[in-house]
Amino acid sequence: LRVAQHRVFLDAASCVSLARGVIASKIRNSRTLLRRNHSAAPEVTLFELEQLAKKTERCDALESLLGIEGTAARSYFGAFTGMLKGPWTKTFEMDGRNRRPPRDPINALLSLVYSLLTTELTNAIGNAGLDPLLGFYHQPRFGRPALALDLMEEFRPIIADSTVIAAINNGVVGPSDFVVHTTGVSLRPHARRRVIEAYERRLDQL
Numbered sequence: 001l002r003v004a005q006h007r008v009f010l011d012a013a014s015c016v017s018l019a020r021g022v023i024a025s026k027i028r029n030s031r032t033l034l035r036r037n038h039s040a041a042p043e044v045t046l047f048e049l050e051q052l053a054k055k056t057e058r059c060d061a062l063e064s065l066l067g068i069e070g071t072a073a074r075s076y077f078g079a080f081t082g083m084l085k086g087p088w089t090k091t092f093e094m095d096g097r098n099r100r101p102p103r104d105p106i107n108a109l110l111s112l113v114y115s116l117l118t119t120e121l122t123n124a125i126g127n128a129g130l131d132p133l134l135g136f137y138h139q140p141r142f143g144r145p146a147l148a149l150d151l152m153e154e155f156r157p158i159i160a161d162s163t164v165i166a167a168i169n170n171g172v173v174g175p176s177d178f179v180v181h182t183t184g185v186s187l188r189p190h191a192r193r194r195v196i197e198a199y200e201r202r203l204d205q206l
Contacts, residue, residue, distance in 0.1 A: 001129045009134055019137035020056055023069050025154035027053040030076040033157045037083035045079045083165050091175040092168055101184030108185045113160040116199050121148040163202045172198050
């Protein structure tokens with residue numbers, strides 16, 4: 001199985017084909033999440049995401065896919081806060097996706113849940129007999145589970161992002177659950193546990 005995985009990795013056309021499917025699914029799942037949860041999903045954003053998904057399906061180079069994915073992410077996260085409800089929504093403002101360290105509460109939540117999902121997929125890949133370090137879209141880098149990051153892309157919106165939205169909208173976390181440092185924002189330990197529990201509940205849903 002791992003020999004077959006290495007053969008596919010060495011075939012550029014196969015890598016691009018797999019990456020196209022993953023990124024097109026990620027963009028469409030992001031679009032679906034906006035349609036279902038945004039109070040008034042911007043039509044221009046929905047249109048742009050669909051066009052980018054179609055452009056992805058015609059893409060023939062990994063470098064071009066990276067550019068398309070980046071454009072889609074900026075469009076999606078530009079509308080992200082419209083999916084938040086309740087009295088604390090003004091506190092949970094974000095200026096796009098940022099990390100290492102996250103600079104606002106939403107990005108702190110996203111970073112936590114993305115790390116949980118990465119671990120989940122890394123374990124699943126290992127249990128299936130594949131090499132989690134050898135990806136097709138994310139290129140190998142020492143210690144980075146590239147294949148887990150590949151698989152995670154299309155699950156980010158429907159598992160991770162939806163967990164964050166539900167945690168905020170249902171009052172699982174509030175403004176007092178975050179610590180603001182000069183370098184970034186982090187979750188307090190008790191709030192971190194509640195978010196992990198919310199993530200586990202999301203995984204239990206069909």
